[in-house]
Amino acid sequence: MEVLARESTRTGREGEQILQISSVKLNISENSSSVQLETTREEKDFYGPDSRNEVKVTATITTAPRVQTPVLNANICSVIHPDTVVAHPFLCTHYIHCDRNQPRTRPCPGGLVFDPDGKACVTPRNDLPCREIKPCDNINGGHFAHPTNCHLFVQCNQGESQILSCKDTMVWDETVSTCVRRKRGTECEIDE
Structure with missing residues (x-):
């Protein structure tokens, strides 16, 4: 399953950083015990295009494996x-x-x-x-x-x-x- 999030922007005064999250992708595998969260964000300031920096952050969260308890006859x-x-x-x-x-x-x-x-x-x-x-x-x-x-x-x-x-x-x-x-x-x- 893949979930995409909305775009979010935070603005500020001149010289402050602006954090713009352009996409958030969440991958969940039914057969896996891991969840992967991927975020792309763009940091900007008002000092021109050379100071812009795009950062891609990926985090993996591992959970305990699911245990299926058998039903007894x-x-x-x-x-x-x-x-x-x-x-x-x-x-x-x-x-x-x-x-x-x-x-x-x-x-x-x-x-x-x-x-x-x-x-x-x-x-x-x-x-x-x-x-x-x-x-x-x-x-x-x-x-x-x-x-x-x-x-x-x-x-x-x-x-x-x-x-x-x-x-x-x-x-x-x-x-x-x-x-x-x-x-x-x-x-x-x-x-x-």
Whole structure:
């Protein structure tokens, strides 16, 4: 997306600088975590054309990346014991607890990570890096949406996770636990 701003001028008495902003351009990329602001300004004074100076200023503001939290499939609660908590498939600082047969994502308190072996939130340790969390430990069956790609989903089979893909024109729909046709012109939107 590109946004252009209006022209702005500040005037003054003889010998004072005049700031004229001739254009402001804002570039925002949907897939990026940066915003680029570009401003062109012209500084003038009343001492003649030789003293004019055009300045182009570009600033880049980087924001924290967006995190898409996966939606959990309700059938996960039918394949684990109701009192059991399991590791969240993609967030090491969270776990899943079944409440009235519905999966609920619960965060670990301040800075703790979920230990899938101890089934509790603990202080981060070197032997508990997030990348080694196995989302399907002790689960046979069940599906999860992939956290970053709507064409993919995770299937649990005898404690092992497998990333599977929908066909090219299909996306994963958590509400029906299957791949469905996506709407035209929109990425990852599903037909209703």
